[in-house]
Amino acid sequence: MKVLDWNRNVIVVGEVGQAHDGSLGTAHAFIDAIADAGADAVKFQTHIAAAESRTDEPWRVNFSYQDDTRYEYWKRMEFTAQGWAGLRRHTEDRGLAFLSSPFSLEAVELLRRVGVAAWKVASGEVTNVQLLEAVARTGRPVMLSSGMSSWAELDGAVERLRGAGAGPLAVLQCTSAYPTAPDRLGLNVLGRIRERYDCPTGLSDHSGTIYPSLASVALGGRVVEVHVTLSREMFGPDVPASVTSDELRTLVDGVRYIDAALAAPVDKDAVAVELAPLRTIFGRSLVVRRPLPAGHVLTAGDLSAKKPGGGIPPERLEEILGSRLRRALHADEPLCDRDIETAPRA
Structure with a gap:
């Protein structure tokens, strides 16, 4: 299993999320595209409808042409344990780290059995005490997103993760807006996170461009996470907040360049x-x-x-x-x- 070491080099994560629209084949296609772009990791989201949502969960935006309810949509996004294991094997065969965000205790257990290189705690789960502790008890690295959280909530999550034995922690600045406008990116927060929690920081970006991620690395960020789409013409609610696989390649090249420059201070x-x-x-x-x-x-x-x-x-x-x-x-x-x-x- 590939080990993620954000203290050695900046980690670029290609986020698939729900862009596969329930197709296991499409999910595998994303792995190849993200690997070809030179990223370090591919990240999915693991939803188990019955464990995560009530049947009356409201739509944030009703985008589906085939699901009458949000619950039905989550149900359609589920993969079997065998399906997840295949995605992990494919990911590792391509030299990437396999990540997924769990959205229930059942999802944590499923992914624990499948095997993840690190956990990504989504913005909406920062106050989910049971999920935080379940993730931490595995001892694996954790990337904690902060898109909906106050400082007090983040303080509590960091304390709980560390207290329960989580592995190396990175706290990511994030704004839960799709796409995120420049004036809401919060690049100024990166330094505050690093100082407040004495840990690496980074950006989970929803702008749909490569620019914020490059800026975050120049500001000392060690993790970059971006949603990926195979085409601007693809279906799905995250497409406007995603970069294409070609743009991901440009982003990776830029991140490597900036990281190398920052690692070599110059004596004038x-x-x-x-x-x-x-x-x-x-x-x-x-x-x-x-x-x-x-x-x-x-x-x-x-x-x-x-x-x-x-x-x-x-x-x-x-x-x-x-x-x-x-x-x-x-x-x-x-x-x-x-x-x-x-x-x-x-």
């Missing part, structure tokens, strides 16, 4: 020494604008800064004003220290 003084030959080529030297005789006292109007470097650099201009030439110079000839007699300072 050391770089200046290393690039000294280029400084000579691209730098400038003070030259005389016109022919000047020996004994001439230099003024600002006598001098210009021109490439290449190697002579007296322009930053010494004020230092040499008032100096007397020891020899005659022709136009564009660079000044050297041996050419001038520095004027005494008052």
Whole structure:
């Protein structure tokens, strides 16, 4: 089973959610698409209707053409234990970590038997005490989403997870809006999460673009989770909040690039020494604008800064004003220290 280590590199999670629309074959197609894009993990949602919802659960948005109730929709989204095991095997065969968000204690038990690399606790489950403790007791890593939670609720969830023995914890900033507008992303929260809980943070993004995830990595996020769609023309309520598999590839490339850059801090003084030959080529030297005789006292109007470097650099201009030439110079000839007699300072 692939191990997720967000302290070693940024983890990119492709979220399938309900985009398979109840088709096991489509779910497998998502695994291949997310693997081909170079992500680290694929995440599903495990719904067991009878354990999760009452039959009168209201629709958030009634999008279904075939389900009269939300309960019927969750029922249609269920896979058998055998189906889930097949998804896990396929995921691991493609080199990805297999994740799923459980939405009931029965779903936790099902996934425990199937095997998950880490748990993802969805935003709506942050106050579900029984589910938090069941997840924590497995000792596996946990990604906790915060899309609907106050700080007090998150405090309680983090304390409970840690107290019940959860593995390494990452708390993700999230806004439960589909799609999420730029002014509601909450990128400012990433640093507060990291400081408040002394743990890695990241972004569970519903914007439908790659930009917030890239920004979150630049701000120190260690986990990026985005909904994925195979096409903008696919059916499903999450399509507007998803990135395409091609966009996911671009996102992964950007995340790897930014992560590598942040892992290699630059010493500006050391770089200046290393690039000294280029400084000579691209730098400038003070030259005389016109022919000047020996004994001439230099003024600002006598001098210009021109490439290449190697002579007296322009930053010494004020230092040499008032100096007397020891020899005659022709136009564009660079000044050297041996050419001038520095004027005494008052």
